[in-house]
Amino acid sequence: MTARISASLAVCLLASALTLGLTAPASAQSDAAEEGGVWSFPEQLDIGISTNEIAISPNFSGADIFVFGTIAEQDDFLLAIGAYDIIVALEGPLRPATVRRKERVAGIWVNRHSVRFEPVPASYSISSTRPLDSIAKQIVLSANDVGIQNIRLIPTGGLGDASQVGDFRQAMLRIMQQAGLYQRDPSGVKFVSKNLFKAAVRLPANIPVGEHTVRAELYRNGQYVTQTRIRLRVVKTGLEQFTYNLAHQHSLIYGLLAVGFALFTGWLSSIVFRKD
Amino acid sequence: MSIYLPIAELSVNIFIILGMGAAVGFLSGMFGVGGGFLITPLLIFYNIPPAVAVATGANQVVASSVSGALAHFRRGTVDIKLGCMLLIGGLVGATAGVQLFLMLRRMGQLDLIISLLYVVFLGTVGGLMLWESVNSIRRAARNEPVSARRPGQHNWIHRLPLKMRFKRSKLYLSVIPILVLGFAIGVLTSVMGVGGGFIMVPAMIYLLRVPTNVVIGTSLFQIIFVTAFTTIVQATTNYAVDIVLAGLLMIAGVIGAQYGVRVGQRMRGEQLRAGLAILVLAVGIRLGLNLILPPDEIYSIVTGSFG
Numbered sequence: 257m258t259a260r261i262s263a264s265l266a267v268c269l270l271a272s273a274l275t276l277g278l279t280a281p282a283s284a285q286s287d288a289a290e291e292g293g294v295w296s297f298p299e300q301l302d303i304g305i306s307t308n309e310i311a312i313s314p315n316f317s318g319a320d321i322f323v324f325g326t327i328a329e330q331d332d333f334l335l336a337i338g339a340y341d342i343i344v345a346l347e348g349p350l351r352p353a354t355v356r357r358k359e360r361v362a363g364i365w366v367n368r369h370s371v372r373f374e375p376v377p378a379s380y381s382i383s384s385t386r387p388l389d390s391i392a393k394q395i396v397l398s399a400n401d402v403g404i405q406n407i408r409l410i411p412t413g414g415l416g417d418a419s420q421v422g423d424f425r426q427a428m429l430r431i432m433q434q435a436g437l438y439q440r441d442p443s444g445v446k447f448v449s450k451n452l453f454k455a456a457v458r459l460p461a462n463i464p465v466g467e468h469t470v471r472a473e474l475y476r477n478g479q480y481v482t483q484t485r486i487r488l489r490v491v492k493t494g495l496e497q498f499t500y501n502l503a504h505q506h507s508l509i510y511g512l513l514a515v516g517f518a519l520f521t522g523w524l525s526s527i528v529f530r531k532d
Numbered sequence: 533m534s535i536y537l538p539i540a541e542l543s544v545n546i547f548i549i550l551g552m553g554a555a556v557g558f559l560s561g562m563f564g565v566g567g568g569f570l571i572t573p574l575l576i577f578y579n580i581p582p583a584v585a586v587a588t589g590a591n592q593v594v595a596s597s598v599s600g601a602l603a604h605f606r607r608g609t610v611d612i613k614l615g616c617m618l619l620i621g622g623l624v625g626a627t628a629g630v631q632l633f634l635m636l637r638r639m640g641q642l643d644l645i646i647s648l649l650y651v652v653f654l655g656t657v658g659g660l661m662l663w664e665s666v667n668s669i670r671r672a673a674r675n676e677p678v679s680a681r682r683p684g685q686h687n688w689i690h691r692l693p694l695k696m697r698f699k700r701s702k703l704y705l706s707v708i709p710i711l712v713l714g715f716a717i718g719v720l721t722s723v724m725g726v727g728g729g730f731i732m733v734p735a736m737i738y739l740l741r742v743p744t745n746v747v748i749g750t751s752l753f754q755i756i757f758v759t760a761f762t763t764i765v766q767a768t769t770n771y772a773v774d775i776v777l778a779g780l781l782m783i784a785g786v787i788g789a790q791y792g793v794r795v796g797q798r799m800r801g802e803q804l805r806a807g808l809a810i811l812v813l814a815v816g817i818r819l820g821l822n823l824i825l826p827p828d829e830i831y832s833i834v835t836g837s838f839g
Contacts, residue, residue, distance in 0.1 A: 314536045317543075351835045356640050358830040364648075364823040367640045367832070378835060427831035462542065499538040503771055511767030514591050514775045515760045518782055522598025525786035529599075 297481045300328040301474045303344075309489045310459070314496050318436075318461040321346070323470055323486075327451045334476060335451060341384065341391040341475040342445045343402050344455035346488070348379030348437075349466030352412075355424045371424040374410040378464040379437045383444025383455045392478045400480050402473055404429055404438050436460040465490050465497075539774035540584045548578065549777065553592075553784030560596055560785070561792025562799075563808040564748070566755065568593040568726035571781060573650055573815050580777070582643045586633070587772035588781070589725025591763040595782035596789065597727055597755045604749025611700035611746045614710065615753040618732075621711035622758035625718020630765045633723055637770065640834070647819050649724055654816030657730055662809035668802040689739055701742050701750075709740060714754065722762045727755040 303325035310321070323344050327335070334340060352375050359368040384391060388403045398406045409425045432438040437460055445455040457470070468488040474481040491497065503510045535546040552574050560567035568589050575585035604610050636642040692706035713735055717728035732751045736742040742750070767773040796804060 315534065317534075354640070354834045356832050356834070358827055358832075360826075364644075365827055365830070366644055370640060424831070427829075428833060431829065431831060431833050496536050496538040499775060503539055503767065503773070503775075507768040507771060508764070510775070511764035511773065514767060514773050514778060515594060515763050517775065517779060518591055518594035518760070518763070519598055519756075521779075521782045521786055522595040523602065525595075525790070526599035526602045529786075529790045 297476060297479075298329040299331075299340075299474060299476065299481050301342075301472055301482050301484045302326050302328060303470065303472045303484055303486060305470065305486060305488065308487060309491060311491050311493045312463065312465070313493050316461060316463075318463075319459050320456045321459060321488075323455040323457060323472065325453055325455070325472055325484075327453075327474060330451050332450075339477045341386060342453055342455065343382065343384040343388070343391065343473045343475070344445055344457055345380065345382040345402060345471045345473075346457045346459070347377040347469045347471060348464050348490075349377070349468065350375035351378045351464075352376075353428065355428045357424070357427070369420070371421055372412050373428070374408070374412055376407060376409060376428075378466070379460060379468075380404060380407060380432075381439045381441075381458045381460070383441045383457050385443070385445045385447075385453075387442040388440075392475050392480065396475075396478065396480055400473060400483070404433065404440055407438075436462065437464075459490075463490055465492055535776065535780075537580075537584075537774050537777050539772065540580050540777060542579075544578070544580075544777075546780065549780045550784040552578070553781035554788035556781075557596065557785030557788025558792035558795075559808075559811065561789030562796035563792075563804060564796070565808070566593050566596055566727035566729050567785065568596075568728075568759075569650070569654065569724070569730060569812070570815060571785075572646075572725040573819055575777075576646075577818070581772075582646050583633075583637060583770060583772045584774050584777070586646060586723065586725035587763070587766035587770060588774045588778045590721055590759045590766060591773055591775075591778040592781045592785065593721075593725075593727040593759045594756060594763060596785055597752050597759065599786065599789075601749065601752035601756055604752060607749070609746050610749040610753045611698055611742070612753070613696075614698045614701055614703075614742070614746075615750045617696070617707055617710045618714035618717075618750070618754040619757050621714025621716075622718035622721070622754055623761055625715035625720075626722045626758055626762045627718075627765060628715075629719040629722030630762065630769050632719070633766075634769055636723075644823070646724065647823055649720075651816050651820045651823065653720075653724070653731070654812050654819070658809050658812035658816055661805055662813065665802045665805035665809055669806065672802065687739075690741075701746055703740070703742065705740060713740070714758075717754075718758050718762075721755075721758050722766065727759055729755060 303323050305321065305323050325342070327340060330340070352372065354370050354372045356367040356370040358365045360366075361368065382403065388397055391397075397403050401408060407429065409428060411421050429438065439458050439460065441456065441458060444457065445453055447453045455472070466489075468490055470486045470488055471483060472485070473483040492500065533546050534543045535549075536543050552571070556567045556570045556574065559565075559570060571592055572585050572589035575589065576582050580588075601610070633642065636645050689709045690705065692708045694707050695704055696707050697704050713732070717732050720726055720728050720731070729751050732755070733747055736747045736751065737744060763773055
């Protein structure tokens with residue numbers, strides 16, 4: 257038995273724009289046993305990142321985070337011929353979403369129909385060693401919830417016309433991709449040594465704050481082997497976050513402050529610009 | 533240079549926001565209007581969510597009305613009793629308006645209703661003002677004396693019960709039309725993010741027959757309180773007041789207004805009114821086109837609790 261390479265020593269950081277908190281390195285081990293597929297593979301997947309909290313400063317304009325990992329108990333022959341594939345996804349906090357569609361009513365465009373979905377990831381960034389469709393069959397990817405097209409969008413409440421739900425689903429994925437919230441990089445995961453890999457995962461500029469999950473999946477010859485995940489908190493720093501919290505948690509004080517500032521500005525201008 | 537707006541949750545160019553505030557401040561100083569009816573549509577054109585644009589617009593109007601109201605207060609051209617009666621109606625109207633706002637937001641029809649209200653009000657007010665000012669410019673060109681319009685002494689409003697004496701305005705008037713007018717303006721403040729001076733002033737002159745010298749001061753007096761109240765209710769109900777955005781607009785606005793006042797003093801009244809009318813109509817038409825032209829994307833997403 258070879259000693260496990262501790263993934264956490266191979267760690268990362270990234271764009272200078274990120275202010276990373278000095279917290280203990282986060283790491284995770286695979287949960288192959290629980291996942292228990294039809295086949296039981298010996299391989300294990302370990303990943304590590306330098307932090308479990310990312311602090312976004314006000315002028316944040318997007319950055320990459322790097323996730324390092326290793327395949328343990330690997331088959332050296334399979335590794336040599338490139339039979340292993342790795343997919344790393346950063347999933348944002350789950351939030352309910354409503355998709356609305358405009359229709360022309362009496363000459364003007366009005367929101368007519370809407371579909372409300374069960375909570376979906378507010379952001380989703382996926383990197384892989386190869387394009388997903390050459391890693392595994394669609395049915396395998398779908399069963400493991402990987403890929404933008406396989407994000408679970410389950411309508412809630414009365415469906416109405418079920419045939420139209422597909423359109424709403426596609427519109428949701430399209431708009432989220434246009435907004436940069438759902439991203440893919442089919443060559444973002446690279447092997448840096450024999451069984452050590454590095455995944456670049458894009459953080460969009462408008463990344464939602466909250467509890468994110470880094471999920472790594474290992475595939476072998478198109479078959480799902482195992483997965484592992486790490487939690488990652490995204491927080492905003494400084495005045496912006498303070499303002500946001502104040503507005504939502506102490507909204508009366510916030511409202512009074514907004515009015516006070518307006519009264520002060522108006523009063524000050526009448527003093528400064530007073531015509532005497 | 534970009535700045536992050538914590539409530540709108542997006543990054544904007546700080547110079548565009550300051551420029552917008554200064555330009556609207558300049559125009560409001562020049563024409564003697566609050567500017568809320570210009571700032572809110574401009575923010576919407578700049579992709580600020582309409583809910584935030586409206587709530588923040590109300591906050592900005594507080595600042596732009598204070599210095600004017602203080603000047604009128606010093607000159608004693610404010611009818612405080614009349615202002616307070618309008619204010620009672622206004623506060624009730626603003627409360628009802630914010631609930632309406634919340635309901636429309638839940639239904640997904642808020643953006644539509646805001647745009648429709650703007651198109652109707654800006655179209656009507658702009659059209660009437662243009663008609664009136666073009667007529668006076670033509671009369672002036674023909675050297676006809678500009679007829680000082682003398683409103684008739686009484687109309688149906690003056691026959692309503694529950695009369696009250698307003699010493700400063702020299703009026704003996706029913707409180708019903710005053711409360712109703714205040715209520716209507718309060719609703720508009722919370723749904724459109726305007727002070728409502730552009731409706732309040734003509735309504736006070738032509739419907740209530742308030743003497744012209746106390747109209748502006750009294751209207752500003754009640755606008756400050758209604759917009760301040762609306763800001764607080766919007767902040768606690770819809771969490772839609774963006775203090776960073778409002779602050780930038782206010783600071784640029786009060787400075788721009790000083791230059792606007794100077795330019796306005798050198799221009800003739802009817803030309804000023806014609807200019808304002810064209811501006812009001814242009815904003816209304818632009819918003820109207822947004823409703824009529826096919827949108828690039830007919831789908832939209834709302835995440836979070838409003839759905």
